[in-house]
Amino acid sequence: MFVLRQCLTLGTKSSIRNFSATTNLVNLTINEDTGVAIMELNKPPVNSLNYELLEAMHRTLVKLENEKCPGMILTSSSRSTFSAGLDLLEMYKPTVDKARRFWSMLQNTWIKLYSTPYPTVAAINGHSPAGGCLLAMSCEHRIMVPDKMIGLNETQLGIVAPQWFQDCMRNIIGERQAEKALIAGRMFTSEEALKIGLVDELATDKEDLMQKAHDFLDEQMGLPPLARSVVKVGFRKDTLSKLINGREADIKMFLDNVFQPKVQESLENYIQMLKKK
Numbered sequence: 001m002f003v004l005r006q007c008l009t010l011g012t013k014s015s016i017r018n019f020s021a022t023t024n025l026v027n028l029t030i031n032e033d034t035g036v037a038i039m040e041l042n043k044p045p046v047n048s049l050n051y052e053l054l055e056a057m058h059r060t061l062v063k064l065e066n067e068k069c070p071g072m073i074l075t076s077s078s079r080s081t082f083s084a085g086l087d088l089l090e091m092y093k094p095t096v097d098k099a100r101r102f103w104s105m106l107q108n109t110w111i112k113l114y115s116t117p118y119p120t121v122a123a124i125n126g127h128s129p130a131g132g133c134l135l136a137m138s139c140e141h142r143i144m145v146p147d148k149m150i151g152l153n154e155t156q157l158g159i160v161a162p163q164w165f166q167d168c169m170r171n172i173i174g175e176r177q178a179e180k181a182l183i184a185g186r187m188f189t190s191e192e193a194l195k196i197g198l199v200d201e202l203a204t205d206k207e208d209l210m211q212k213a214h215d216f217l218d219e220q221m222g223l224p225p226l227a228r229s230v231v232k233v234g235f236r237k238d239t240l241s242k243l244i245n246g247r248e249a250d251i252k253m254f255l256d257n258v259f260q261p262k263v264q265e266s267l268e269n270y271i272q273m274l275k276k277k
């Protein structure tokens with residue numbers, strides 16, 4: 001069961017309720033006046049997406065949906081990184097059961113995030129490679145601080161971004177740009193990402209980032225919510241249905257590939273390179 005611990009109630013002009021999932025991997029703050037939720041990933045040092053973080057995100061998204069959240073900002077407690085993407089240790093020499101459970105939770109979390117009826121904005125306050133970029137792309141709007149990197153870099157690691165990761169990118173930056181970016185496993189600076197439309201706005205610093213995120217939500221929350229969400233989900237339904245109808249095949253793709261000696265070798269070299277940095 002999703003147990004939430006109420007940590008603090010601030011009686012300021014805009015009352016804010018702070019919650020922490022029992023794991024503390026996700027900090028959830030809800031503004032009592034506006035209902036806007038801030039979901040802050042909190043798995044130091046780089047918010048790598050392991051099973052536990054994905055599960056905490058999933059539970060938080062279910063809670064927000066049940067409570068008819070009007071808008072959500074996704075951000076990170078790390079100073080350097082929004083999310084370093086999938087936790088490489090989840091894919092390095094896992095058991096079959098562990099790998100299956102991990103991939104299935106990744107699917108669950110993405111389906112929930114991509115299909116929220118309420119508006120979502122990624123306040124990207126740090127690097128956002130691979131699975132981190134997927135999270136950002138799953139929100140409706142992306143705002144990023146300068147001088148950070150974002151993109152689907154899987155090819156550079158000797159692995160392949162799954163079809164639904166690729167579809168998310170194609171939906172945002174178009175066929176040609178996505179093809180070039182995915183083949184190269186290209187990481188974009190914040191400024192380059194703005195130029196190709198991978199992010200929508202740049203912010204000067206964290207404060208400006210959060211202000212811009214709230215401004216976006218204010219605008220969206222002024223629209224009739226049902227009409228807004230029908231249009232949103234209509235745009236996303238093909239991408240969603242492809243995964244929802246092909247979940248088992250997607251898990252099989254992951255299991256078939258992740259245990260390939262070449263993939264394991266690439267992962268091992270990459271993990272070692274990161275540790276030596």
Ligand SMILES: CCCCCCCCCCCCC/C=C/C(=O)SCCNC(=O)CCNC(=O)[C@H](O)C(C)(C)COP(=O)(O)OP(=O)(O)OC[C@H]1O[C@@H](n2cnc3c(N)ncnc32)[C@H](O)[C@@H]1OP(=O)(O)O
Nearest residue numbers: 048080084085086087088127129130131159160257274275
């Ligand atoms: C032959 C092919 C056939 C087909 C194959 C198909 C395969 C299909 C299956 C696979 C599909 C999977 C899709 C994958 C998606 C992903 O998301 S993979 C993850 C990609 N992520 C990255 O490349 C990011 C790697 N990290 C970084 O670049 C940097 O860490 C950073 C994010 C830019 C932050 O830099 P900095 O602040 O300098 O921190 P660091 O010192 O580098 O790191 C701190 C510690 O964190 C560890 N770490 C970093 N990233 C990860 C990670 N993703 N997972 C686990 N751990 C990570 C890093 O090792 C450091 O650890 P310590 O040294 O122990 O402190």
